[in-house]
Amino acid sequence: MNDRIPGFGTLAVHAGAQPDPTTGARATPIYQTTSFVFNDADHAASLFGLQSFGNIYTRITNPTTAVLEERVAALEGGTAALAVASGHAAQLVVFQQLLQPGDEFIASRKLYGGSINQFSHAFKSFGWNVVWADPDDVPSFERAVTDKTKAIFIESIANPAGSITDIEAVAAVARKAGVPLIVDNTLATPYLIKPIDHGADIVVHSLTKFLGGHGNSLGGIIVDAGTFDWSKGNKYPVLSEPRPEYHGIKLQETFGNFAFAIACRVLGLRDLGPALSPFNAFLIQTGIETLPLRMQRHSDNAKAVAEWLSAHPKVAAVNYSGLSDNRYHTLARKYAPKGAGAVFTFSLKGGYDAGVSLVSNLKLFSHLANVGDTRSLVIHPASTTHSQLDDEAKTRSGAGPDVVRLSVGIEDKEDLIADLEQALNA
Amino acid sequence: MNHDSYNDAYIREILNTVKTVAMVGASPQNVRPSYFVFKYLAERGYDMIPINPGQVGKSLLGKPFVASLQEIGRPVDMIDIFRSAEHVMPIVDIALTLDPLPKVVWMQLGVRHDEAAAKLEAAGIKVVMNRCPKIEYGRLSSEIQWMGVNSRTLSSKRAPIPTQGMRLSLNRSSLGGGSTAAADRVAQQNNKDKNDTA
Structure with a gap:
């Protein structure tokens, strides 16, 4: 009442x-x-x-x-x-x-x-x-x-x-x-x-x-x-x-x-x-009953993974608006103060081949065309979800050939980082 | 009072207490909203009186049409106005001559007349504008949820099974008001724009 x-x-x-x-x-x-x-x-x-x-x-x-x-x-x-x-x-x-x-x-x-x-x-x-x-x-x-x-x-x-x-x-x-x-x-x-x-x-x-x-x-x-x-x-x-x-x-x-x-x-x-x-x-x-719990964990994990990747010598760039040097960080703080979500991309200094190799060497991240799973997911958009776009449209939509997309899950972040580390070093 | 948004408690009290409802502008055409709101409220146990001078001699779902509010010949708790805003004031003026006065004057979805509302409220009559009693009853009972509508209410009690003629419980716990914050904001702005132009 x-x-x-x-x-x-x-x-x-x-x-x-x-x-x-x-x-x-x-x-x-x-x-x-x-x-x-x-x-x-x-x-x-x-x-x-x-x-x-x-x-x-x-x-x-x-x-x-x-x-x-x-x-x-x-x-x-x-x-x-x-x-x-x-x-x-x-x-x-x-x-x-x-x-x-x-x-x-x-x-x-x-x-x-x-x-x-x-x-x-x-x-x-x-x-x-x-x-x-x-x-x-x-x-x-x-x-x-x-x-x-x-x-x-x-x-x-x-x-x-x-x-x-x-x-x-x-x-x-x-x-x-x-x-x-x-x-x-x-x-x-x-x-x-x-x-x-x-x-x-x-x-x-x-x-x-x-x-x-x-x-x-x-x-x-x-x-x-x-x-x-x-x-x-x-x-x-x-x-x-x-x-x-x-x-x-x-x-x-x-x-x-x-x-x-x-x-x-x-x-x-x-x-x-x-x-x-x-x-x-x-x-x-x-x-949906657990959405607030999962979404906070997804975002926190994503931030930890993005921070770790951006310090890695083989990584060229990380596009995650939750990072303070990202061009969207001000908008992220305004619109998404609790966290910037769990989907982001990064590119490797080794380009297309390094991206393909990373995806195939990951053991915990699943290589598939979805985002927003409890499990951590990885994909190379240029050859999959965005493959039907021409090269210019790929780059414009943020899916250039050197780009790898992650959807960070709710596992323990230490395990996700360890998986990325072994795959980058493989 | 503020007519841009209503507390659920205000609407709930009206729907829980009124019994006799005179509907001005009730239509015999079964595709008009006035017809199916009339029918729904009758099914939920309200004593409905259809007012429409053009239909006198006929009846609506067994209730004889009455030409005007003065000719009802018995007290009414609520007048539901199914006419556009320009027709509201004459109806309100007649309503104010009734003895006893109605407790509530309700204007349908899309109908708002602030001057008429002020006049009614000065006489101690409750006013609801730009709302539909069928939608509000369905919302407060959560029956409308079947259409994916946000009822803005919660309950951990077993839901009633609605049957013909049954009054539903409207006593679910409310989430702070009749409409969403965004919809309220827009209603308020639209009304302000209208008054600014007027």
Whole structure:
């Protein structure tokens, strides 16, 4: 009954979850079912018409997944969230609500390579045109704005180089342009950075990474900040105009400050179909219960490893914004004071060959294409995640040929440093 | 009082205590929000009265339409205004002639009229603006969580199974207010911008 605001750790454990109404089960049950029975024809009709709260079919809502959604919405400080099958699916669903064929959106050049591909190629076939801007030169976003611009997209901590984006400065550009700012907060998680506090209107995640945290489940999520007025200037007809598939309901009028999340669910997810498995939702929300503990440990370990590497004679450079000589250190201290995350890159004096040799000699770090696992991970982006980019784009996104990326896990840092030492000396 | 954001305690007390609700602008069309808010509140046990002069002689879910607030003929606890802001003041003026006065005047999502609110509050009537009672009831009971909405409440007690006509417990512990800090901030700014232009 009180209005005490619980801390992040309490929300990570409790938000969205409540003992099961029928059994009293304290852990959230896995509702592994495709469908839910209707009370009667009238109940069915009112559910289909978005007039009642309730479940119809797991492609649209599921009680296990709903717990995950509310939990991430609470941790990010948003009004609502929608979980989907992957981070890529989250981006697809978000942009489908915002863009009509021929529209543009502005995206940071420094993104996960998979996002660069999705925006450059897959989205092009829908007539959605990406315009690139440089996160280290915020006015480049402003210069890219046209009357077709419908959104701005950045990563809070950029993959792979771990650079920090000045979210508030880009948010100011978005506000001036009258478009929403979308922030991919995957590498930071809300434990390190809460983009909504800095002006983001929509937050997306690959849940696969630090939120799930154990490298066992794919997932993605969209968080609605509840901050954007979709009715201005008829720029977002999906939100402001009557929807023919729901008998003329206007989503913003009906759902207010969580209308965007509803649009993503009842239009995007319903019609495109990338639903999250309830089992994955269960594993991911179990992971989130320990997010604050893991994320602090990930960051502390990463800092120790980065410091050790930067003193190593074979290392040419370490790009970790948690180091005081890094060009992003001031931004890191402002946006991520608890730690600069666990993903960063470094380059070796021996170039490409030394990088390949390091990766093959590591015994504890796993060579694979993921980040945000409890286990420490290593990859050579130029030959893997960013291999489909041309050389210029590779270098621009921080994935040049001599670059090795680490995702530092939650093992003992002494063991991680010992592994790197033996591999560098091998 | 501040109408940019509301404490959960304020909303909870209203939803827990009012029984009779007159809805001004109730629509017989089942795709209009007024229709399904009316239906939801009736299902949750509120004594609902539909007000719409164009529908007199017909009824809404078994409740006969009434032409105006004066013609209800019995006391109402709450008036829910489903009309846009420019229609609010005349409705409020009528509400202030009722005897006994209503305890609460609630204006729907998107409807805000600070002058009308001040007038009502001066007469001791509680005011809620730019909110939906269905959303607030769903939020405080956590029923709305099924749609991925942040209820801003926590509970370690077994959840109720909602059934037709059942009142849900709204007594979950609240996280400091009806909306998120970011959404509140924007609401406040928008209202300030509106007043500055006016």
